Amino acid sequence: MLTRLLFLLSLATTAQATEPLVLLTENFPPYNMSTDGKSFAREPEIQGIAADLVREMFRRAEVPYSMTLRFPWTRVYQQARDTPNHGVFVMARQPDRENLFKWVGPLGPDDWVLLASQGSKIQLDNLQQAKGLRIGAYKGDAIAESLSKSGLKPVLVLRDQDNARKLSSGEIDLWATGDPAGRYLARQIGMTAFKTVLRFNGTQLYLALNKQVPDEVVKKLQDSLDQMREEGFVDATFARYL
Structure with a gap:
């Protein structure tokens, strides 16, 4: 009886291991x-x-x-x-x-950057200098969480590509995103006139x-x-x- 029980347990373990x-x-x-x-x-x-x-x-x-x-x-x-x-x-x-x-x-890699429109006069040496600016970020993303922990208050969206559009239309001052992800998303909507004003982390x-x-x-x-x-x-x- 014990042998049969061990055999059945072995089959169950194997089935679980091969489950996709x-x-x-x-x-x-x-x-x-x-x-x-x-x-x-x-x-x-x-x-x-x-x-x-x-x-x-x-x-x-x-x-x-x-x-x-x-x-x-x-x-x-x-x-x-x-x-x-x-x-x-x-x-x-x-x-x-x-x-x-x-x-x-x-x-x-995912380098963390703050992007501004090409004509922006914003210049930053560190994150704390971005306080008071409208910073777009992606809800639930590690970048947004890091900004919040640093005392900033990012404006959150559910899709990061929405930040590319908001930066292009002037709804936000800066876009906190990853590189190369941000560059790729910006190109997808035809946005090429942007610049990196701060590279503040990487993961x-x-x-x-x-x-x-x-x-x-x-x-x-x-x-x-x-x-x-x-x-x-x-x-x-x-x-x-x-």
């Missing part, structure tokens, strides 16, 4: 985005640097998965954090998030997995990504988009 990981993402070009620009997409209508890297990583590691792009970011973040067998990308690996997930990466972006994802799965994925980097696959993927 549910990967969630958002529109955050050029790292991840829907092919039609809409706020919901499934494979294969998801593209971008990180999406391509994650696909290849899972293929090499022979780990089954599904990939869905949803909106807003706060929803997919919460779902990945609270739901077993889930993950989310790309996410800045910040100290206050470190123990909330298991991490695979880095997938790429690396990762695939964040729910804490209950087995360590052996995390290691297989990380080993695959490391191999891809050594072979030049990561650099070649960046070159296709930038």
Whole structure:
């Protein structure tokens, strides 16, 4: 009887281990985005640097998965954090998030910048000099959280591309965004007349997995990504988009 019970438990564990990981993402070009620009997409209508890297990583590691792009970011973040067998990308690996997930990466950089329109006379040496200015940021993003912790009061939107339009129309004085993401979004709406007035931070972006994802799965994925980097696959993927 005990032998049969152990056998059944072994089968259940194996089934759980091979259950596809549910990967969630958002529109955050050029790292991840829907092919039609809409706020919901499934494979294969998801593209971008990180999406391509994650696909290849899972293929090499022979780990089954599904990939869905949803909106807003706060929803997919919460779902990945609270739901077993889930993950989310790309996410800045910040100290206050470190123990909330298991991490695979880095997938790429995200330099934090303040952008102004080309004709703006704003000049900054540090963040504190931006107090009193209208700073657009993206709700739930690490950049917005960092600005708030620094005592600034960013004007939040649900989609970062809306900040590009607001900066272009003069609704905000500065746009707090990432580089290369901000440059890519601005070009998408034909906005080229902008300048960087402050580069105030930088971080690396990762695939964040729910804490209950087995360590052996995390290691297989990380080993695959490391191999891809050594072979030049990561650099070649960046070159296709930038």
